[in-house]
Each structure stands twice: as structure tokens, then as C-alpha cells.
Amino acid sequence: xxxxxxxxxxxxxxxxxxxxxxxxxxxxxxxxxxxxxxxxxxxxxxxxxxxxxxxxxxxxxxxxxxxxxxxxxxxxxxxxxxxxxxxxxxxxxxxxxxxxxxxxxxxxxxxxxxxxxxxxxxxxxxxxxxxxxxxxxxxxxxxxxxxxxxxxxxxxxxxxxxxxxxxxxxxxxxxxxxxxxxxxxxxxxxxxxxxxxxxxxxxxxxxxxxxxxxxxxxxxxxxxxxxxxxxxxxxxxxxxxxxxxxxxxxxxxxxxxxxxxxxxxxxxxxxxxxxxxxxxxxxxxxxxxxxxxxxxxxxxxxxxxxxxxxxxxxxx
Amino acid sequence: xxxxxxxxxxxxxxxxxxxxxxxxxxxxxxxxxxxxxxxxxxxxxxxxxxxxxxxxxxxxxxxxxxxxxxxxxxxxxxxxxxxxxxxxxxxxxxxxxxxxxxxxxxxxxxxxxx
Ligand SMILES: Nc1ncnc2c1ncn2[C@@H]1O[C@H](COP(=O)(O)OP(=O)(O)OP(=O)(O)O)[C@@H](O)[C@H]1O
Ligand SMILES: [Mg+2]
Numbered sequence: 001x002x003x004x005x006x007x008x009x010x011x012x013x014x015x016x017x018x019x020x021x022x023x024x025x026x027x028x029x030x031x032x033x034x035x036x037x038x039x040x041x042x043x044x045x046x047x048x049x050x051x052x053x054x055x056x057x058x059x060x061x062x063x064x065x066x067x068x069x070x071x072x073x074x075x076x077x078x079x080x081x082x083x084x085x086x087x088x089x090x091x092x093x094x095x096x097x098x099x100x101x102x103x104x105x106x107x108x109x110x111x112x113x114x115x116x117x118x119x120x121x122x123x124x125x126x127x128x129x130x131x132x133x134x135x136x137x138x139x140x141x142x143x144x145x146x147x148x149x150x151x152x153x154x155x156x157x158x159x160x161x162x163x164x165x166x167x168x169x170x171x172x173x174x175x176x177x178x179x180x181x182x183x184x185x186x187x188x189x190x191x192x193x194x195x196x197x198x199x200x201x202x203x204x205x206x207x208x209x210x211x212x213x214x215x216x217x218x219x220x221x222x223x224x225x226x227x228x229x230x231x232x233x234x235x236x237x238x239x240x241x242x243x244x245x246x247x248x249x250x251x252x253x254x255x256x257x258x259x260x261x262x263x264x265x266x267x268x269x270x271x272x273x274x275x276x277x278x279x280x281x282x283x284x285x286x287x288x289x290x291x292x293x294x295x296x297x298x299x300x301x302x303x304x305x306x307x308x309x310x311x312x313x314x315x316x
Numbered sequence: 317x318x319x320x321x322x323x324x325x326x327x328x329x330x331x332x333x334x335x336x337x338x339x340x341x342x343x344x345x346x347x348x349x350x351x352x353x354x355x356x357x358x359x360x361x362x363x364x365x366x367x368x369x370x371x372x373x374x375x376x377x378x379x380x381x382x383x384x385x386x387x388x389x390x391x392x393x394x395x396x397x398x399x400x401x402x403x404x405x406x407x408x409x410x411x412x413x414x415x416x417x418x419x420x421x422x423x424x425x426x427x428x429x430x
């Protein structure tokens with residue numbers, strides 16, 4: 001139970017933990033079809049079931065209705081003052097604290113914190129017993145859910161960092177992929193520096209390097225300040241440079257607006273970091289020979305091309 | 317104008333002497349705290365005037381090949397900004413003057429103000 005308490009009171013609980021506390025239902029965590037006794041069964045029967053199954057408590061069910069709960073303490077009381085041939089109904093507690101199967105496990109965690117019991121019966125909408133839940137069941141269900149969520153995140157990250165074969169042209173000279181994290185201001189701009197260096201080493205014309213850097217930087221910063229993280233892909237082709245960014249969301253609801261000079265959804269603190277003039281995407285468009293953007297709630301993709309040829313003819 | 321002229325005419329402190337401190341000829345000024353607004357312009361031989369003290373100023377200066385950065389209102393660079401300026405050989409100056417006064421002084425030096 002200690003571990004459950006700790007989970008609840010850790011202030012900086014990771015989002016994943018919080019999410020599992022609120023999304024996993026008692027039904028998914030409980031032990032369904034638990035061992036049970038009837039009110040008319042003897043205490044001996046109850047003791048044997050508990051002993052054989054290593055249980056410290058048993059629900060007492062009358063037909064489908066939960067009549068009470070029998071604990072080890074009740075068995076001990078019976079040893080001391082009664083006979084093992086007595087009926088369960090004589091010793092069981094009738095004041096039962098119940099959980100409903102549709103409650104999120106946050107309720108169950110609360111109950112374990114509030115009451116001293118080690119297990120709670122779970123009932124459905126018709127008030128029938130459908131399961132029992134222990135602190136151990138809870139921990140297992142949460143860990144399971146956290147695991148699943150993490151796997152999902154990993155897959156997402158992998159999908160983002162796996163090169164899309166459609167992106168790699170057979171004549172690609174250099175191909176680089178960079179992962180960019182949300183709100184990572186410390187590293188923001190490093191991808192652009194890296195790209196700039198590659199182009200300098202290749203002896204690319206200064207004016208082209210500047211245009212590529214502007215586009216890369218604006219797109220990189222947009223990933224940092226507006227997206228949930230993503231990748232920036234850089235490709236040097238014999239005749240052009242391509243940059244593509246792809247992120248995990250939340251998407252741009254109105255693309256036309258987003259491309260308007262001066263439109264920004266940046267918050268005050270982002271503005272205090274020097275971003276949010278609403279000039280980023282217009283800047284990218286201005287320096288590119290080809291500009292494509294698409295977006296939905298699963299993410300935004302921007303693809304641009306800057307030609308290596310004679311700039312005066314190419315760029316507008 | 318040169319950095320020497322700037323330092324003579326504007327009360328300021330040199331935080332980092334860039335590689336081209338003695339040779340650079342500055343022809344333009346970009347003033348503001350929004351990095352994309354700096355990136356809109358494509359003038360050469362610029363100096364940036366800003367109250368922003370983060371790495372991003374140095375990165376932006378690097379992209380537009382600005383010759384240097386003047387921090388206004390007595391702002392000091394964040395440690396990482398200073399380090400990055402040193403690494404990239406960018407001149408970094410701090411003045412107690414505000415944006416308006418700084419720009420007027422620079423304008424005078426450039427012969428763009430009376
Ligand atoms: N990758 C992205 N994911 C989600 N929203 C985005 C993304 N990129 C841009 N946007 C949205 O489009 C708007 C306009 O982007 P743009 O880059 O032009 O301006 P900005 O980032 O707000 O400011 P600036 O680039 O001038 O610092 C943003 O405010 C944001 O709402
Ligand atoms: Mg932007």
C-alpha cells in the first residue's frame with residue numbers, strides 16, 4: 001500500500017502516471033470473479049477458502065447481492081469466542097465500503113489512503129459483486145498502463161525518426177535527420193547551425209546559405225515553441241536543398257491565418273524568448289522556391305526547396 | 317561606421333570583442349526583440365540592437381551574419397549567450413541607453429540622422 005500512497009502524493013508525477021490514474025477504470029484493475037462465500041456457509045468453509053487461496057478477506061454474497069465482507073480478523077474472533085461451525089453471517093461486517101467498476105482508479109487509490117482495508121469489493125450498476133481489488137492489483141494495472149503508454153510514445157518517436165523512403169531521392173548527396181524537442185530552448189537553433197556548417201564545408205554560395213539558414217531556423221523554432229516535438233530533415237541534392245519538418249501535433253487549425261504576416265498564437269512567455277512576431281512562416285515562404293504545408297490534429301508537415309542555381313532568376 | 321566609433325560615441329561596455337572588431341564596417345541596424353523580424357531584412361553588415369539576452373540572439377546574428385549585438389537598458393547577457401558569442405567570435409556590447417537613444421546615436425554615426 002505504501003507504494004500506492006507514494007504515487008498519489010508525488011507532486012511532480014509524470015504526466016503518464018497521472019493519465020493512468022484517471023483513465024484506467026477499476027474494472028480493468030480488479031480481480032474479476034473472486035472467491036466468495038454465502039452468509040449461510042460455515043466459518044470453517046470460509047477459513048479453508050482463505051487459507052487455500054492465500055486471501056485475507058472474502059466477500060459474502062447472497063444470491064447476486066453483496067451481503068458483507070469477511071476478514072482474517074473475523075476468523076480470529078471466531079477462533080477466540082465461537083465455533084468454526086458458526087455461520088459466516090454471524091461474524092461478517094455488513095458495513096462494506098464499495099467501489100464501482102466504472103470509477104477511475106484514482107477513487108480506489110483514495111480509498112486505500114482513507115480506509116485501513118486491504119481490499120475492496122467492486123460492484124456493477126446493478127449492485128452485483130463483480131470483483132475485488134487490492135493495492136497490488138492497482139499497482140499492477142497502473143504499471144501495465146504506463147508501459148503501454150510509453151510504448152506508444154516510443155513508437156511515435158520511432159516513426160518520426162525513421163526515414164521515409166519517399167523523401168530520399170536517389171541522387172541525394174547528404175541526408176540528415178534531427179529530432180527537435182518541445183520547449184527545448186537550450187538547444188533551439190543548433191540544428192540550423194549544423195546545417196549551416198555542412199553547407200559552408202561544401203562551399204555553397206553565401207546567399208544560399210543565408211536563405212537555407214533562415215528557413216531552417218524558423219521551422220526549427222516553430223517545432224520548439226508550437227509543436228509537441230518532431231523532426232527536421234535536411235537534404236542536399238545536386239541542384240537544390242530540401243528541408244522538411246514533421247511534428248507530433250497539435251496541428252494548425254487555420255493554415256491561411258498562420259501564413260499571414262503578423263499572425264501568432266505565441267504566449268507572453270514565448271514572446272519574452274524573442275518569438276511570436278508571426279513572421280516565421282512568411283519568412284520561410286519568402287526565402288523558398290517551393291513551399292508546401294499541411295496540417296491536421298496529428299501534426300504539421302512543412303516541406304520546402306531552395307534551388308542552388310542562379311538566385312536572381314530563381315527566387316522571387 | 318566602425319566598432320571603434322560606436323564605443324567612442326555611445327556610453328557602453330564591451331562584453332566580447334569579436335573576430336572582426338577592428339575591421340568591420342557596419343552599414344545597417346536591426347532593432348527589436350523579435351527574432352523573425354530581424355530575419356525579415358536582408359541587409360548586409362548589420363548590427364543588432366535588442367533587450368533580449370538569450371542564445372537565440374547570437375544564433376540569429378549568425379544567420380544574418382550580423383557584425384555584432386548591442387544590448388540596451390543596461391542588460392547583461394545570460395551566461396550561455398556570452399559563451400556562445402565568444403565561441404562564434406561575435407562582438408557583444410552593453411549600453412545603459414534605451415532603444416530610442418541607442419538607435420538615434422547609431423543613426424547619427426551612420427549619417428542617417430542629423
Ligand atoms: N509546427 C507547428 N505546430 C503547430 N502550430 C504551428 C506550427 N508552426 C506554426 N504554427 C502556428 O502558426 C502560427 C504562425 O507561425 P509563424 O512561425 O509564422 O509565427 P510565430 O511562430 O507565431 O512567430 P515568429 O515565427 O515570428 O516568432 C504560430 O503562431 C502557430 O500558431
Ligand atoms: Mg515561428
